[in-house]
Each structure stands twice: as structure tokens, then as C-alpha cells.
Amino acid sequence: MRRWNGWGDESNHYPLKEEAKQFLGQQIGPGNPLPDASLETVIASVPASRLPEHPLINTDAEHRVRHARGQSLPDWLALHSGNIGQFPDGVAFPESADQVRELMNYAVQNHVELITYGGGSSVAGHINPRPSERPTLTLSMLNFNQLIHLDRESNLATFGAGTPGPLIESQLKPHGYMLGHFPQSWELSTVGGWVASRSSGQQSLRYGRIEQLFAGANIETTEGTLSIPTIPASSAGPDIREIILGSEGRMGVITDVTVRVSPLPEQERFYVVFFPDWDSGVQAVRYLTQQRIPLSMMRLSNPQETWTQLKLAGHATAINVLERYLSLRGARTQKCMFTFGVTGSKAACKSALALAAPVIKQFEGVNTGTLLGKKWEENRFKSPYLRHGLWEQGYAVDTLETAVDWVRVPAAVDAIERAINNTLKSAGERIHVFTHLSHVYNQGSSIYTTYVFRCAKTYDETLDRWRRIKQAASQAIIKNGGTISHQHGVGTDHAPYLKAEKGELGIAAIDRLCHQFDPNGIMNPGKLLPQDQ
Amino acid sequence: MRRWNGWGDESNHYPLKEEAKQFLGQQIGPGNPLPDASLETVIASVPASRLPEHPLINTDAEHRVRHARGQSLPDWLALHSGNIGQFPDGVAFPESADQVRELMNYAVQNHVELITYGGGSSVAGHINPRPSERPTLTLSMLNFNQLIHLDRESNLATFGAGTPGPLIESQLKPHGYMLGHFPQSWELSTVGGWVASRSSGQQSLRYGRIEQLFAGANIETTEGTLSIPTIPASSAGPDIREIILGSEGRMGVITDVTVRVSPLPEQERFYVVFFPDWDSGVQAVRYLTQQRIPLSMMRLSNPQETWTQLKLAGHATAINVLERYLSLRGARTQKCMFTFGVTGSKAACKSALALAAPVIKQFEGVNTGTLLGKKWEENRFKSPYLRHGLWEQGYAVDTLETAVDWVRVPAAVDAIERAINNTLKSAGERIHVFTHLSHVYNQGSSIYTTYVFRCAKTYDETLDRWRRIKQAASQAIIKNGGTISHQHGVGTDHAPYLKAEKGELGIAAIDRLCHQFDPNGIMNPGKLLPQDQ
Incomplete structure (x- = not known):
């Protein structure tokens, strides 16, 4: 069964290994476990629903x-403390676009706020009800989970918007196709959610971000159905697709999505290379990208992340051998782990590898082959589970991300890590911070930073620690010319920082679009835009 | 000097060759030359300007x-007949964003309609003044033609929005960079115009459409300056870039554009292959695209275009030898010419060629090497000049284009060509029609159709012929699920067909955005949106 207060299925449990415990103890001190609220207590605290009855709406407390919440750290703290604040007044599980329209009419007539819920994997507050005089109805897209149509000639597949990652791939595979959109939330997140929040997957280098994969959709709005036809490319005015992408439930309910799929590749392999330091690693990755070497993914860990990953890998002896070998080859304390993939026909994989090899050599990379790459592949969706293991030991973990032009990458990484590190210094607390680049573009790169800190004595103080870290890091991102989110969306947590990217006029334009599609202001209000709008 | 009533510089003249004349005579009958109006007569017909005086505004008749007009066939007929209808009341040539703002304030205060003019190469009526009680001011971006900034690390270059193709490349080349955006209008069209009309270049397969090349901009609106910062990718809400792309002067004046540039490639070659028929050619091109073979351009001519191009090449003996050779290899009357490019490092070019070869073989393509590819390269921007040679002989030529999913390509090509062919049948007129695919995507392809017809006895009747052809072809495009424009934009000519692609709600959203950025309704009114809005 899916966890009510954390990530994934209850049967998946990855407690923190002894080595990791010791490592963190040395780095930031012993953890401080906080008491967990039980589901029963929380259920008992749910107030009566304010929704008028409707046969499609379930008002059960559970x-x-x-x-009620997504997967942000504030969400986690709310669920574990039992201090959740707002609950939706009811949940509906429509089974057709007709039922969605019926529920939207009901919402308009009864002044109900509507939240569309995909996989509930938001880490930015997208699907949390807000305090409001109007009741909130959460509309779960759980039942929209089927492959509806596959066009083998045009490589197009239409899915119900609530189809999660694994059901996308498992329904395509028997036909010889795949989508290739693999965000870390893949296990739970849905294709409709990917579109609504402009998601990006681990192999965006090959398959593209959801913006490139999104070919068409049907969207129910209170003003009618918006159908976006599949057209390969168009110069006919502003692109309506790009208005729906990132609309975060503010404009309508996406009911089905047509995506650009690919034939299953003949071969796929992941390799791990170590560069002697961050500078050579960043240059190598930039060069591989700008030379258009057709790799299918790249991820470059900074020295702190490299070190942490090797320490937490849990095979001390094997890792020691590896480190001695790398040391002999020149990759020592500042070494950076670089994971990359090649995907396609055997001939294409071979030629991609051959084109990449001289660049790796030029920047003194040591290729360790596919062994660590296989490990990466095995664990590629496990990270969200690690929060549980850390939590049990009294540690909180969160991640944040941005993207900046190449010229800004080193300073931005430095500023973000420094902002996080400095936040709790006055309180005598250390924070364990590390970073990687994992989505690369001709123009620049994403920056993905993970930080672990000790829980404070209370939930409130722990949340306060998070708030201070988040604020400092967000300001560092903005100051360094980054987007407030490269792959997690805006929700509530990033809305205060949106103006730097969109400008006053851009924010006003998005606000106008929300009003245009939702003149009653009932679609996920309070999300996406800064609240002074 | 630039031609006042046609394409390009007056010194470039390509009269129709004798062989071509004979060929067209056989196909559709002898031409019917119409008398050309002189510049002097037209200047004498220009009415007095209605604009209040302003030091930045020039009201000279010339x-x-x-x-007054762009490069559509109706524009051509208007200019050549001298029956131009509307002229702008004045032209300004601002030299700075400050001057643009000053002119916009002037326009707001004096109820003046503003048309932004880049290279004047529109083929859809974008820059034509409309009949209006308010005077029209055309704002030429001629002086915004400099490389302002080059970021060599992030591969970003900022140009004045009025910089035309040749000045883009000539200013980048000394730094070792290039943009790689090569629409057929490259000689005259500007980077601001490319953005405003969502242009696509001949090598979009490698470099991307302008949507992919467009990283940021400054746009002056009557409501203030909209600055779009350069960010490699973002999930922070709807993309403002994608609202300005295709805005066709309705929202503001783009003053500078930052584009994603590339290092100059080590090597570039174009090859020509002949496939035995259209079906095998389309399949080969689809397969090459969907297998992600890294070619830098592809163009597949249908049998009619292949035949026409070989006939008009003007080297009858050499072509005869080629045709005999192809015939022996199985490419006969239905043969289709396929031009493709490889670009990059020598190693990358070699591996792209090696990956493409088995696909070409699989579909029985005969590779004739780089000789015809070089010819294509030499002539790649000459097509717009051919209208002159045809016109002198009494023929009118126009092109139209769309993009559809692969599954629709054969039927759409057939329907478009048939619609054009049938239009003048009742009048006993034949039309010479041919088609190629030149922008290919995983999901589908663009379709580019050229048609030549005889001028009628009068200009009005000739325009009427064009109208009937355009309408029939546009309806065929819409009926076959195509966009009304893959690369030419909407302007006035395509606006009536926009609803099929955008939907009622989409049209309303674009209309809202225009109002938001231009509440006075003075920015290029009458363009982009259907007039019943």
C-alpha cells in the first residue's frame, strides 16, 4: 500500500546503513529523531466537509x-507531525471527461475550489489546499491511466492524463515503444502532472523535456474543452501547448495527453568516468554537449557529491580499491564522478562512444566502464526513499535545483552551496551539501543540490530551519541568474521568486491567461503566481 | 539597390532559361506578361500623410x-500593377530602444497604428498597412543590425532585432561562431522577424527552429519593457518566450534578440540520393529521422519536383547521362531526389554518413555523391529571385506550406496538389505543381508546395486565380490535419484558418494576450487573429 506520509509503497524500505550513519555523524553530528503522528490520530483531526453532496465526491477522512499534501519537506513535516492544517473537503475520482465536466460545473455552481491531483509527487506545494472560505475539492486523475491510442507511423501515443511513469512504459513496451521520460518521481508522477509542471527526466538529453515530448492534449476548462491537435511544428502564432505546459492546474483539467514516443532502442549502456576536478569535469560536459555528441544522459557530481556517494555506496573495500586506482590515474580528493549513457542501435552507441572518448581523454577523465553505471541504473528511482532512512535517524533531507548559462555555472554552484552552508552557522549547526549537473544544454546546465541537516528539537523549529535554508538558496539562485525551478515547477514555494524570471509584464500575462481560462478563479488558486498579484 | 517591387538587389537577375520556357509552355501553355507600373507613377499616387510631424518620422512618398508591402503574391501583384491601396503614413528608422519608446508614446498619444518592419520579406501580409481611420506608422528596425554581445562559454549572441541573415553570420564568423538559421528569405529577413513569425531554416534539423534558437530578448511594449532573461530551460510556469514567438508585432517591438549559436563546424557536405519512388523516399526520410541519424538537413522532392528540377537545371546533356545511370539503378520516372547534409567534426560527419548509408540502401536509394549537393548549396537562397524570371514570361509562382504527422503525409501532399490542380480546371487553365518535404520531425514533416500558373488578362483576374488556389489549398491543409503555416506565419492571409489549430479558446487566449500587452490596440492590428475576433 502507498505510504500516507512519505514516498512510495510501504513494502520498499531502505534504512540508513551503519557506514552512512557514521559518516553523517562525523559531518554534521548525531541526528535528532522526532515523534511520528499516526494515521489514526490524523484521521480523527479531520474537520467535517463543507462540500454539498455529490455522487462522484468522496468525503471520507482517510x-x-x-x-492533503505532496512530497515537499514542509509537506513531510506536516504529515509526520500530524499538524496538516488544510485538508480538501472531498476527493473525486472521475472516470471520464464527462465526469470531469460535471464536477467542474458543480464547482462553479457551488463556489468550490478545484485541485487536480496526479501522482501527488509535487515538491513545491502544487496540490495542497489553501485556507479559504470556499471549500476545496481534489480531483484525482487516478482512473485516467490507459494507453488510448498509438500511432506507430508518427510515433505518437495518447494516454489518460493520470497515467504514472511505470504504466506509461509498461503499456508501450509490448508494442515496441517507449516514452523515455524519467524524472526521479517516475514511480508516482503522471503524464498530466509532467505537462502541468514542465517536468524533465533523467534522459532529457536524448528524449527531450516534457515540452519536447508533449504533442497534444484535451483540457477541460470551465469555459469549454480546449483541444490541442498534434502538429509536428507550426509558425502559426503563439503556441497554446506552451501555455498549458506549466499551467499547474490554474487553467483547466488535462484529461488526456498525446506524447512523442520512440521505438525501443537496441542497446543502452551507462558508463562512469572520473575527472580530476570540478573545473575539468564541467568543461568536459560542456564540450560534449556543445559538440552535439549524441549521448543519452550526463550527470556530473561535484567533489562533495562524489565523495558522499562513494562513502554511502556501502562497499568500503571495493570503493577503496577503486579510489586507489583513480588516485594513481590522477583523480584524487577533488575527483568528480561523471555518469553518461549511450542509447540506440548498436552502431549508433558505438559511434557515440567513439566520439565521446577523445573529449573525455582531453579533460583527463578516467573511464571505469559500465559497472558503476549499472549501479546508477539500478538505483535511479530510489533517491526519494532515502528520506525515510534519514528521517528515522533524525535527519531531514531536501533538494533544490535551477538552470543557468554555462558562464554562470561555477559561481552559481558555489553561491548556492555557500548560502545553504551559512544559514544555520549562527545556530552552530552544520549542513551536508552536495551538487550535480544532470540536464545539459548548448547554452547551460541544470544545477541540482542536495542538503542534509539535523532535525531541531521541535517540528516548528525544524520547519524554520528549512525555511531559512530555502530562502537563502532561492535568493542565491535568483542573484546568479538562475530559474527558480528547472524541473520542479512553481507551486507555492517558488512563487515569490517568479518575478525575476518572468518580469512584471510576464507575470501579468500569465495572470491574464489564468483569468481567461478560469474567470471564476476556482482552479487551484494560490499556486503558480506570487500572491500579491 | 534593393528592388522596390520584388525580391533582393536589382543587380541580381536570373532570366528564365530557354529550356525552362519550353518546359512550362508544354506543361501549362505560353505565359501572359502583364504591364509593370513604374516607381515614379506609384510615388505620384501616394496620398498626403496623416501623421502629426515628428523628427524621427520620414513621410517621403518613396x-x-x-x-507598403511584403513579398506575398498579392503583394507582388499590387506592386507591379501599381494598385497598392494602403501606404504607411510615414516610416521611422529608430536607432535605440529609447527612440522606439519615444515613437510608441507618440503613437499612443496620437492614435497611430504601428507596424514593425524587419526585412519586409513576409509572404503572408504581416507588414501591410490596413485601411483605417487612424494613420499608420511603419517602424523600420534597419538600424538595429549589430552584434551586441557574444558569450563564448554559453554559446549565446545578442543582436539588434533588425539584423538580417547575412549580417548575423558575417558578424559571428570572425569569432568562430555561426547561428545556422537559413530560411529561404535569409538574404533579407531579420532575427526579430524570425522570432515574431516563428521562422524555420533549411538546417533546422541540426540547429533547430527559431523557437529552439531564441534564448532571450528585450521587447518594448506600450506598457513597459519586457525583458526575457537567458535561461537554458525552466519549469517555472508558462514560457513567455513562446508568447513572443509568433506574436507578429501585436504585442510589442522586439529591439534585441539573444540567440543560441554554435562553433563553426569543421566540415559540411551535402549529398544527393535518388529513391525509386515517393513511397520509398518518404519511408527512408521518416526512418532516418526517427532513428535520430544526426544529419544536418533533409529535403525530399516528389517525382514532379524532381523532374522539374532536373529539367530546369539547364545542363541537358549531363542530366541525360545522370538519368540513364539512375534508370539502370532502378530510379526511373517516379524517382525522388533526396538532398541531405552532414555537418560537424570530420569524425562526426563520417559517423553520420555511416549510420545513414544502410537506411538509404534499405530503401533502394542511389547516392550520387556531393556534386548535386554542391549545386543545391550554391542556389539555396536563389529561389525567391525566380519569380522575376517567370514574371517576365507571363507566369505567376507561389508556394505554400504546412506540417502534418507522418501518418498524414501522403494523403496531405496528394490533397494539396489536387486542390491546386483542380482550381482553374473549369477555366481550362493548367497549373504546374510540385512538392518537397524539408523539415522533418520524429512526429511528422513539413510539406512545401510550389505552383506556377499563367497570368490572366488583367491583374484583378490574376489575383482572383491566386485567391481561389490559396483558398482551395488552405482548406485541403486544414482538412488533412495540417497547420496553416509551418514557417511563414499567419499575417492576414492565414488568419481565417487559424481556428482549426488553436480552437476557440486558444484564439481567445491569444487575443487576450494582445490586449494585455497592447491595451490601445495600436500594434499591427488586423494581423495574426481572424477578424471576427
Whole structure:
């Protein structure tokens, strides 16, 4: 069964290994476990629903608890403390676009706020009900989970918008196709959510971001159905697709999505290379990207992340051998782990590898082959589970991300890590911070930073620590010319920082679009835009 | 000097060759030359300007004539007949964003309609003044033609929005960079115009459409300056870039554009292959694209275009030898010419060629090497000049284009060609029609159709012929699920067909955005949106 207060299925449990415990103890001190609220207590605290009855709406307390929060760290703290604040007044599980329209009419008539819920994997507050005089209805897209149409000639597949990652791939595979959109949230997140929040997957280098994969959709709005036809490319005015992408439930309910799929590749391999330091690693990755070497993914860990990953890998002896070998080859304390993939026909993989090899050599990379690459592949969706293991030991973990032009990458990484590190210094607390680049573009790169800190004595103080870290890091991102989110969306947590990217006029334009599609202001209000709008 | 009533510089003249004349005579009958109006007559017909005086505004009749029309066939007929209808009331040539703002304030205060003019190469009516009680001011971006900044690390270059193709490349080349955006209008069209009309270049397969090349901009609106910062990718809400792309002067004046540039490639070659028929050619091109073979351009001519190009090449003996050779290899009357490019490092070119070869073989393509590819390269920007040679002989030529999913390509090509062919049948007129695919995507392809017809006895009747052809072809495009424009934009000519692609709600959203950025309704009114809005 899916966890009510954390990530994934309850049967998946990865407690922190002894080595990791020791490592963190040395780095930032012993953890401080906080007491967990039980589901029963939380259910008992749910107030009466304010929704008028409707046959499609379920007002059971447990459903309302299970749809109250996403997966941000504040969400985690709320669920674990039991201090959840707002619950939706009810949850509906429509089974057709007709039922969605019926529920939207109901919402308009009864002044109900509507939240569309995909996989509930938001880490930015997208699907949390807000305090409001109007009741909130959460509309779960759970039942929209089927492959509806596959066009083998045009490589197009239409899915119900609530189809999660694994069901996308498992329904395509028997036909010889795949989508290739693999965000870390892949296990739970849905294709409709990817579109609504402009998601990016681990192999965006090959398959593209969801913007490139998104070919068409049907969207129910209170003003009618918006159908976006599949057209390969168009110069006919502003692109409506790009208005729906990132609309975060503010404009309508996406009911089905047509995506650009690919034939299953003949071969796929992941390799791990170590560069002697961050500077050579960044240059190599930039060069591989700008030379258009057709790799299918790249991820470059900074020295702190490299070190952490090797320490936490849990095979001390094997890692020691590896480190001695790397040391002999020149990759020592500042070494940076670089994971990359090649995907396609055997001939294409071979030629991609051959084109990459001289660049790796030029920047003194040591290729360790596919062994560590296989490990990466095995664990590629496990990171969200690690929060549990850390939590049990009294540590909180969160991640944040941005993207900047190449010229800004080194300073931005430095500023973000420094901002996080400095936040709790006055309180005598250390924070363990590390970073990687994992989505690369001709123009620049994403920056993905993970930080672990000790829980404070209370939930409130722990949340306060998070708030201070988040604020300092967000300001560092903005100051260094980054987007407030490269792959997590805006929700509530990033809305205060949106103006730097969009400008006053851009924010006003998005606000106008929300009003245009949702003149009653009932679609996920309070999300996406800064609240002074 | 630039031609006042046609394409390019007066010194470039390509009269129709004798062989071509004979060929067209056989195909559709002898031409019917119409008398050309002189510049002097047209200048004498320009009415007095209605604009209040302003030091930045020039109201000379010749300037007003030279900015009255673009390069569509109706524009051509208007200019050559001398029956131009509307002229702008004045032309300004601002030299700074400050001057643009000053002119916009002037326009707001004096109820003046503003048309932004880049290279004047529109083929859809974008820059034509409309009949209006308010005077029209055309704002030429001629002086915004400099490389402002080059970021060599992030591969970003900022140009004045009025910089035309040749000045883009000539200013980048000494630094070792290039943009790689090569629409057929490259000689005259500007980077601001490319953005405003969502242009696509001949090598979009490698370099991307302008949507992929467009990284940031400054746009002056009557409501203030909209600055779009350069960010490699973002999930922070709807993309403002994608609202300005295709805005066709309705939202503001783009003053500078930052584009994603590339290092100059080590090597570039174009090859020509012949496939035995259209079906095998389309399949080969689709397969090459969907297998991600890294070619830098592809163009597949249908049998009619292949035949026409070989006939018009003007080297009858050499072509005969080629045709005999192809015939022996199985490419006969239905043969289709396929031009493709490889670009990059020598190693990358070699591996792209090696990956493409088995696909070409699989579909029975005969590779004739780089000789015809070089010819294509030499002539790649000459097509717009051919209208002159045809016109002198009494023929009118126009092109139209769309993009559809692969599954629709054969039927759409067939329907478009048939619609054009049938239009003048009742009048006993034949039309010479041929088609190629030149922008290919995983999902589908562009379709580019050229048609030549005889001028009628009068200009009005000739325009009427064009109208009937355009309408029939546009309806065929819409009926076959195509966009009304893959690379030419909407302007006035395509606006009536926009609803099929955008939907009622989409049209309303674009209309809202225009109002938001231009509440006075003075920015290029009458363009982009259907007039019943």
C-alpha cells in the first residue's frame, strides 16, 4: 500500500546503513529523531466537509488525509507531525471527461475550489489546499491511466492524463515503444502532472523535456474543452501547448495527453568516468554537449557529491580499491564522478562512444566502464526513499535545483552551496551539501543540490530551519541568474521568486491567461503566481 | 539597390532559361506578361500623410512605397500593377530602444497604428498597412543590425532585432561562431522577424527552429519593457518566450534578440540520393529521422519536383547521362531526389554518413555523391529571385506550406496538389505543381508546395486565380490535419484558418494576450487573429 506520509509503497524500505550513519555523524553530528503522528490520530483531526453532496465526491477522512499534501519537506513535516492544517473537503475520482465536466460545473455552481491531483509527487506545494472560505475539492486523475491510442507511423501515443511513469512504459513496451521520460518521481508522477509542471527526466538529453515530448492534449476548462491537435511544428502564432505546459492546474483539467514516443532502442549502456576536478569535469560536459555528441544522459557530481556517494555506496573495500586506482590515474580528493549513457542501435552507441572518448581523454577523465553505471541504473528511482532512512535517524533531507548559462555555472554552484552552508552557522549547526549537473544544454546546465541537516528539537523549529535554508538558496539562485525551478515547477514555494524570471509584464500575462481560462478563479488558486498579484 | 517591387538587389537577375520556357509552355501553355507600373507613377499616387510631424518620422512618398508591402503574391501583384491601396503614413528608422519608446508614446498619444518592419520579406501580409481611420506608422528596425554581445562559454549572441541573415553570420564568423538559421528569405529577413513569425531554416534539423534558437530578448511594449532573461530551460510556469514567438508585432517591438549559436563546424557536405519512388523516399526520410541519424538537413522532392528540377537545371546533356545511370539503378520516372547534409567534426560527419548509408540502401536509394549537393548549396537562397524570371514570361509562382504527422503525409501532399490542380480546371487553365518535404520531425514533416500558373488578362483576374488556389489549398491543409503555416506565419492571409489549430479558446487566449500587452490596440492590428475576433 502507498505510504500516507512519505514516498512510495510501504513494502520498499531502505534504512540508513551503519557506514552512512557514521559518516553523517562525523559531518554534521548525531541526528535528532522526532515523534511520528499516526494515521489514526490524523484521521480523527479531520474537520467535517463543507462540500454539498455529490455522487462522484468522496468525503471520507482517510481519502482527504491522503490527498492533503505532496512530497515537499514542509509537506513531510506536516504529515509526520500530524499538524496538516488544510485538508480538501472531498476527493473525486472521475472516470471520464464527462465526469470531469460535471464536477467542474458543480464547482462553479457551488463556489468550490478545484485541485487536480496526479501522482501527488509535487515538491513545491502544487496540490495542497489553501485556507479559504470556499471549500476545496481534489480531483484525482487516478482512473485516467490507459494507453488510448498509438500511432506507430508518427510515433505518437495518447494516454489518460493520470497515467504514472511505470504504466506509461509498461503499456508501450509490448508494442515496441517507449516514452523515455524519467524524472526521479517516475514511480508516482503522471503524464498530466509532467505537462502541468514542465517536468524533465533523467534522459532529457536524448528524449527531450516534457515540452519536447508533449504533442497534444484535451483540457477541460470551465469555459469549454480546449483541444490541442498534434502538429509536428507550426509558425502559426503563439503556441497554446506552451501555455498549458506549466499551467499547474490554474487553467483547466488535462484529461488526456498525446506524447512523442520512440521505438525501443537496441542497446543502452551507462558508463562512469572520473575527472580530476570540478573545473575539468564541467568543461568536459560542456564540450560534449556543445559538440552535439549524441549521448543519452550526463550527470556530473561535484567533489562533495562524489565523495558522499562513494562513502554511502556501502562497499568500503571495493570503493577503496577503486579510489586507489583513480588516485594513481590522477583523480584524487577533488575527483568528480561523471555518469553518461549511450542509447540506440548498436552502431549508433558505438559511434557515440567513439566520439565521446577523445573529449573525455582531453579533460583527463578516467573511464571505469559500465559497472558503476549499472549501479546508477539500478538505483535511479530510489533517491526519494532515502528520506525515510534519514528521517528515522533524525535527519531531514531536501533538494533544490535551477538552470543557468554555462558562464554562470561555477559561481552559481558555489553561491548556492555557500548560502545553504551559512544559514544555520549562527545556530552552530552544520549542513551536508552536495551538487550535480544532470540536464545539459548548448547554452547551460541544470544545477541540482542536495542538503542534509539535523532535525531541531521541535517540528516548528525544524520547519524554520528549512525555511531559512530555502530562502537563502532561492535568493542565491535568483542573484546568479538562475530559474527558480528547472524541473520542479512553481507551486507555492517558488512563487515569490517568479518575478525575476518572468518580469512584471510576464507575470501579468500569465495572470491574464489564468483569468481567461478560469474567470471564476476556482482552479487551484494560490499556486503558480506570487500572491500579491 | 534593393528592388522596390520584388525580391533582393536589382543587380541580381536570373532570366528564365530557354529550356525552362519550353518546359512550362508544354506543361501549362505560353505565359501572359502583364504591364509593370513604374516607381515614379506609384510615388505620384501616394496620398498626403496623416501623421502629426515628428523628427524621427520620414513621410517621403518613396519611403512609404518601399514599406507598403511584403513579398506575398498579392503583394507582388499590387506592386507591379501599381494598385497598392494602403501606404504607411510615414516610416521611422529608430536607432535605440529609447527612440522606439519615444515613437510608441507618440503613437499612443496620437492614435497611430504601428507596424514593425524587419526585412519586409513576409509572404503572408504581416507588414501591410490596413485601411483605417487612424494613420499608420511603419517602424523600420534597419538600424538595429549589430552584434551586441557574444558569450563564448554559453554559446549565446545578442543582436539588434533588425539584423538580417547575412549580417548575423558575417558578424559571428570572425569569432568562430555561426547561428545556422537559413530560411529561404535569409538574404533579407531579420532575427526579430524570425522570432515574431516563428521562422524555420533549411538546417533546422541540426540547429533547430527559431523557437529552439531564441534564448532571450528585450521587447518594448506600450506598457513597459519586457525583458526575457537567458535561461537554458525552466519549469517555472508558462514560457513567455513562446508568447513572443509568433506574436507578429501585436504585442510589442522586439529591439534585441539573444540567440543560441554554435562553433563553426569543421566540415559540411551535402549529398544527393535518388529513391525509386515517393513511397520509398518518404519511408527512408521518416526512418532516418526517427532513428535520430544526426544529419544536418533533409529535403525530399516528389517525382514532379524532381523532374522539374532536373529539367530546369539547364545542363541537358549531363542530366541525360545522370538519368540513364539512375534508370539502370532502378530510379526511373517516379524517382525522388533526396538532398541531405552532414555537418560537424570530420569524425562526426563520417559517423553520420555511416549510420545513414544502410537506411538509404534499405530503401533502394542511389547516392550520387556531393556534386548535386554542391549545386543545391550554391542556389539555396536563389529561389525567391525566380519569380522575376517567370514574371517576365507571363507566369505567376507561389508556394505554400504546412506540417502534418507522418501518418498524414501522403494523403496531405496528394490533397494539396489536387486542390491546386483542380482550381482553374473549369477555366481550362493548367497549373504546374510540385512538392518537397524539408523539415522533418520524429512526429511528422513539413510539406512545401510550389505552383506556377499563367497570368490572366488583367491583374484583378490574376489575383482572383491566386485567391481561389490559396483558398482551395488552405482548406485541403486544414482538412488533412495540417497547420496553416509551418514557417511563414499567419499575417492576414492565414488568419481565417487559424481556428482549426488553436480552437476557440486558444484564439481567445491569444487575443487576450494582445490586449494585455497592447491595451490601445495600436500594434499591427488586423494581423495574426481572424477578424471576427
